[in-house]
Amino acid sequence: MKRSILAAAITIGLAASANTASAMNQSDALENIASVMAAQEVCGFTVNQDILQIAVQSTFGSVDSVAPGGEHWPEMRTNMSRIQMLTDTESGRASFCARVRSDLSAFFD
Incomplete structure (x- = not known):
């Protein structure tokens, strides 16, 4: 039930932003998707x-x-590629993982 509500909220939020999205918003969304995929x-x-x-x-x-x-x-x-360069160091990896966990937590189980 919680997952369905969360998925619906994300869908509504992304759909609303997609209707008024500029190229920058789309670029931000692509960056977030890449970050989620890399975080695995x-x-x-x-x-x-x-x-x-x-x-x-x-x-x-x-x-x-x-x-x-x-x-x-x-x-x-x-x-x-940018994420790979950022996470080549231990401090970069720690920073990336902390940001992703904080900013994109809805995408993780």
Whole structure:
């Protein structure tokens, strides 16, 4: 029940922002999606795939758009490269994981 309410709240929030989104908001959303995906490997967090899928679909229409070969893949790849460089050091990894846990906690189980 809680997960359904949270998923609905995220969907409504992302859908509302997508209707008025500028390129910057879309860029921020792509950065957040890349961060959530990277946090699984880098930080050991367990991503709630249902909520991630809802967020991607409500913002970009299709999960395929952020996958390799998709419309937003070049920016996703750029974000992932930046995250990899940031997390190459222990302090960078700790900072990244703390930020993701704090700012994007709704995406993790």
